[in-house]
Amino acid sequence: MKSLVVGAGFSGAVIANLIATKLNETVLVIDKKDHIAGNCYDYRDTNGIMIHKYGSHIFHTNNEKVWNFIKQFGDFNQYMHKVIAIIDGIETTIPFNFNTLYDVFPQTMAKRLEEKLLEKFEYNKKVPILEFQKQDDEDLKFLANYVYEKVFLHYTTKQWGVSPNDVDGAVTARVPVYLSKDDRYFQDKYQGIPLEGYTKLVENMLNHPNIEVRLNTDYKDITENFDRVFYTGAIDEYFDYELGQLPYRSVNFKFEEYDREFYQKNSVVNYPCNYDFTRIHEYKHYLNDKSDKTVIAKEYSEFFDLGKNERYYPIPKDENTELYNKYLEKSKRLNNVYFLGRLGDYKYYDMDKAILRAIELFEEIA
Numbered sequence: 001m002k003s004l005v006v007g008a009g010f011s012g013a014v015i016a017n018l019i020a021t022k023l024n025e026t027v028l029v030i031d032k033k034d035h036i037a038g039n040c041y042d043y044r045d046t047n048g049i050m051i052h053k054y055g056s057h058i059f060h061t062n063n064e065k066v067w068n069f070i071k072q073f074g075d076f077n078q079y080m081h082k083v084i085a086i087i088d089g090i091e092t093t094i095p096f097n098f099n100t101l102y103d104v105f106p107q108t109m110a111k112r113l114e115e116k117l118l119e120k121f122e123y124n125k126k127v128p129i130l131e132f133q134k135q136d137d138e139d140l141k142f143l144a145n146y147v148y149e150k151v152f153l154h155y156t157t158k159q160w161g162v163s164p165n166d167v168d169g170a171v172t173a174r175v176p177v178y179l180s181k182d183d184r185y186f187q188d189k190y191q192g193i194p195l196e197g198y199t200k201l202v203e204n205m206l207n208h209p210n211i212e213v214r215l216n217t218d219y220k221d222i223t224e225n226f227d228r229v230f231y232t233g234a235i236d237e238y239f240d241y242e243l244g245q246l247p248y249r250s251v252n253f254k255f256e257e258y259d260r261e262f263y264q265k266n267s268v269v270n271y272p273c274n275y276d277f278t279r280i281h282e283y284k285h286y287l288n289d290k291s292d293k294t295v296i297a298k299e300y301s302e303f304f305d306l307g308k309n310e311r312y313y314p315i316p317k318d319e320n321t322e323l324y325n326k327y328l329e330k331s332k333r334l335n336n337v338y339f340l341g342r343l344g345d346y347k348y349y350d351m352d353k354a355i356l357r358a359i360e361l362f363e364e365i366a
């Protein structure tokens with residue numbers, strides 16, 4: 001085997017596929033888990049419902065290269081994600097948009113706010129909450145405080161353990177105030193769920209005579225030598241935490257099964273003001289799975305604690321980036337070891353960004 005790929009998530013599977021198909025070289029892919037697909041792993045349960053084990057995954061991208069690459073491995077449906085939120089007991093949509101405005105405020109008040117917003121901002125503009133808070137007009141100031149408090153403050157505190165002012169602005173900017181009537185969570189050109197699931201998609205990527213996959217295998221168990229190593233695990237773990245641990249947020253999904261057709265009317269319902277969980281996922285909505293039963297998961301965020309739970313989210317923050325950069329410097333002194341992926345690059349990548357990073361790294365080395 002010429003190359004070793006550590007991790008069989010999207011990042012590892014993409015690079016392994018490209019080496020096997022484009023360079024016609026052999027690759028060993030290992031994963032310490034007992035399954036492929038990393039955090040995108042899904043499976044059909046006994047009720048025939050496709051469960052996303054590590055939380056809802058919705059594919060979305062504007063990148064033609066990524067889309068053309070990924071669709072070679074499976075067809076997608078035309079699912080366009082919407083998120084319902086319960087704000088003061090009112091069911092509405094997130095991101096906060098003009099429809100939300102009319103859901104949560106009386107008609108005349110919503111109209112006044114809408115007119116003021118349209119005087120100030122272009123229609124369809126997306127404004128991150130931290131920027132939206134900078135208002136001079138008293139009505140808009142009230143609105144900005146309302147959105148900050150009702151949508152962002154408690155949710156972000158539950159998710160990150162700190163207030164929106166203390167997380168990197170890019171995090172809350174993922175869900176901006178949207179001056180539009182478009183209720184979708186993403187506006188990307190290509191969106192959908194793979195018809196046979198993410199695991200099947202990754203399996204198809206890895207299904208090549210040049211690729212061998214070994215599960216339940218940690219990098220530490222590997223004794224063979226390779227010309228190149230592609231490492232999609234945590235970069236600090238690779239270096240035995242020599243410079244200290246990179247912090248992460250973890251998530252705990254509490255699954256519940258109900259003897260009824262639906263639990264909620266949407267795949268994801270956010271609870272930005274109430275309860276300890278951030279959101280509830282109901283999986284059968286993604287592929288329109290038919291069953292008399294339903295399965296949901298309540299998502300609880302928690303600190304990552306080495307050996308106790310899993311790394312889910314790198315925490316974008318200056319001091320963490322500084323520590324990551326020190327590991328990056330060390331990694332540059334290694335010969336033919338490449339780091340990539342959410343954990344290898346310590347970046348809050350969506351699937352399309354992880355795929356693009358793997359494609360670009362391949363192009364660099366090839």
Ligand code: FAD
Nearest residue numbers: 007009010011032038039055057058219233341342350351
């Ligand atoms: P991972 O999927 O984490 O894969 C890394 C793999 O490496 C793992 O399987 C791990 O077991 C293995 N590994 C690590 N260390 C070792 C070792 N030492 N030895 C052997 N194996 C090792 N993105 C979207 O685009 N849309 C979404 O809706 C979306 N929702 C998400 C929801 C949640 C809760 C989370 C956490 C992420 C979500 N993402 C979403 C992001 C998506 O999960 C990532 O972009 C994607 O999983 C990144 O793939 P990866 O291969 O880099 O990492």
Ligand code: UDP
Nearest residue numbers: 094151152155156159171172174175270272
């Ligand atoms: N967010 C929030 N309220 C919401 C939805 C999102 O405060 O109802 C903030 C929160 O800080 C969250 C971030 O926006 O971590 C990004 O949300 P996204 O849904 O993109 O997070 P992910 O799906 O990656 O967990």
